[in-house]
Amino acid sequence: MAQRETWTSRAGFIFAAVGSAVGLGNIWSFPFQTASNGGAAFLVVYLLAVFLIGFPTMLIEFTIGRRSKQNAVSAFAELGYGDWTFAGAIGVFASFITLAFYSVVGGWVISYIVGSVTGAYLGDAGAYFGSVSSGLVAVGAHALFIAVTIGIVAFGVADGIERATKFMIPAILVLLVGLAVWASTLPGAGAGYSYYLSPDFSVIASNFGDIVPAAMGQAFFTLSLGFGVMIAYASYLGRDDSLPGDSAIIVVLNTIVALLAGFAVFPILAATSGVGGASGGAGTAFIALAGAFGQLPAGQIIGLVFFIVLLFAALSSSISLLEAPTSYVVDSQGMERRTVAIGIGAVAFVLGIAPAYGYVGLFNDLVFNVLLPVAVLFIALFVGWVANREAVDELGRGSSIGEGATTIWLWWVRIVVPIAVIVTLYLGVTSFYTGLTTGAYF
Numbered sequence: 148m149a150q151r152e153t154w155t156s157r158a159g160f161i162f163a164a165v166g167s168a169v170g171l172g173n174i175w176s177f178p179f180q181t182a183s184n185g186g187a188a189f190l191v192v193y194l195l196a197v198f199l200i201g202f203p204t205m206l207i208e209f210t211i212g213r214r215s216k217q218n219a220v221s222a223f224a225e226l227g228y229g230d231w232t233f234a235g236a237i238g239v240f241a242s243f244i245t246l247a248f249y250s251v252v253g254g255w256v257i258s259y260i261v262g263s264v265t266g267a268y269l270g271d272a273g274a275y276f277g278s279v280s281s282g283l284v285a286v287g288a289h290a291l292f293i294a295v296t297i298g299i300v301a302f303g304v305a306d307g308i309e310r311a312t313k314f315m316i317p318a319i320l321v322l323l324v325g326l327a328v329w330a331s332t333l334p335g336a337g338a339g340y341s342y343y344l345s346p347d348f349s350v351i352a353s354n355f356g357d358i359v360p361a362a363m364g365q366a367f368f369t370l371s372l373g374f375g376v377m378i379a380y381a382s383y384l385g386r387d388d389s390l391p392g393d394s395a396i397i398v399v400l401n402t403i404v405a406l407l408a409g410f411a412v413f414p415i416l417a418a419t420s421g422v423g424g425a426s427g428g429a430g431t432a433f434i435a436l437a438g439a440f441g442q443l444p445a446g447q448i449i450g451l452v453f454f455i456v457l458l459f460a461a462l463s464s465s466i467s468l469l470e471a472p473t474s475y476v477v478d479s480q481g482m483e484r485r486t487v488a489i490g491i492g493a494v495a496f497v498l499g500i501a502p503a504y505g506y507v508g509l510f511n512d513l514v515f516n517v518l519l520p521v522a523v524l525f526i527a528l529f530v531g532w533v534a535n536r537e538a539v540d541e542l543g544r545g546s547s548i549g550e551g552a553t554t555i556w557l558w559w560v561r562i563v564v565p566i567a568v569i570v571t572l573y574l575g576v577t578s579f580y581t582g583l584t585t586g587a588y589f
């Protein structure tokens with residue numbers, strides 16, 4: 148079999164992992180989850196979820212990946228625990244489901260770039276969303292988005308994924324800073340900041356059952372956890388650098404991008420339709436923002452920049468969602484990467500026809516409320532209670548963190564992470580079930 152690929156450098160891995168993490172989750176979902184869950188109160192719970200649960204969970208995947216040097220399905224057998232293969236298989240299957248609806252939303256972004264150029268959404272933002280979000284236009288844009296994703300993954304780990312993310316991540320950062328600075332000059336920006344940044348803790352107390360699963364799901368999603376992406380990416384590490392160090396950089400950069408997106412979006416909403424009116428389904432963000440761009444001076448240019456940022460973010464993540472199943476087939480069947488990427492991408496395209504006809508909400512909630520917590524729960528139990536010696540050893544390699552810190556991490560992964568995930572899963576499944584039975588998705 149051919150030599151397995153590796154990143155060209157530590158920075159290459161970090162760019163790719165940040166690219167996976169920074170996505171629609173940061174720029175589309177985060178500001179609007181925050182807006183509809185009470186503003187700053189949600190932000191506080193979300194940051195706790197990211198740093199206390201997400202960060203240690205990322206280390207779970209990094210240790211499995213770098214230790215096994217295998218994709219997320221084969222990794223378990225490679226480490227000598229073939230019985231746990233199902234845990235990786237659930238994740239990789241879920242990454243494939245996620246890719247299907249993620250690509251549909253990526254297609255919406257393409258339509259909004261076109262709409263920014265033609266000015267088509269400036270007059271009636273709701274009508275524009277209606278015309279591009281489902282039906283043939285949505286299917287076509289979804290096809291285009293997934294084709295670009297396949298194109299990048301087909302080029303491979305270093306020449307495709309690493310090269311694309313090294314370009315896209317700096318571009319996202321620079322453009323988002325520009326947008327946030329511009330937004331700060333809008334009249335009424337202050338009201339946006341205060342909703343975003345001054346927490347009202349009574350909101351948490353009275354909406355605990357909604358805020359906690361939303362914040363936890365958002366934390367796992369934004370960090371690309373659970374679905375074997377970070378296992379696959381860490382499996383291409385050629386040498387031992389500090390996993391906690393890399394993980395800290397990735398988590399912090401990902402958080403900075405989400406916060407920046409909030410600094411752009413909240414003043415824009417406050418200056419136009421208002422921050423409170425942004426709750427609702429998957430389309431709200433597109434309608435609210437496009438409507439805002441229609442009312443603002445230079446809104447068309449700002450809209451173009453915003454949707455280009457969103458497209459880069461979406462692509463640098465969708466390639467990781469395709470890489471997880473692709474790496475499995477390449478590793479285990481020894482097939483050619485290009486063929487595999489095209490084949491899996493084509494099947495994800497077909498599966499995505501359902502969300503392209505109006506079921507984005509269903510796919511989104513299935514992923515956030517059910518698949519993510521289930522997948523994270525299994526890998527946490529695996530590393531905490533089964534492969535704990537290997538994981539602790541791997542965590543220490545190339546890193547200067549002491550035995551004390553590693554032990555705390557292990558017990559955290561054994562006890563705290565599973566409890567947090569089980570609570571999330573219970574609340575998330577309950578709300579998903581309610582949605583199914585009340586017909587919210589159909």
Ligand code: TRP
Pocket residue numbers: 167168169170171172173242245367368369370371372373374376464465467468
């Ligand atoms: N993190 C990405 C975002 O925020 C989405 C994503 C990419 C993802 N790969 C993933 C989510 C793996 C869960 C698992 O948009």
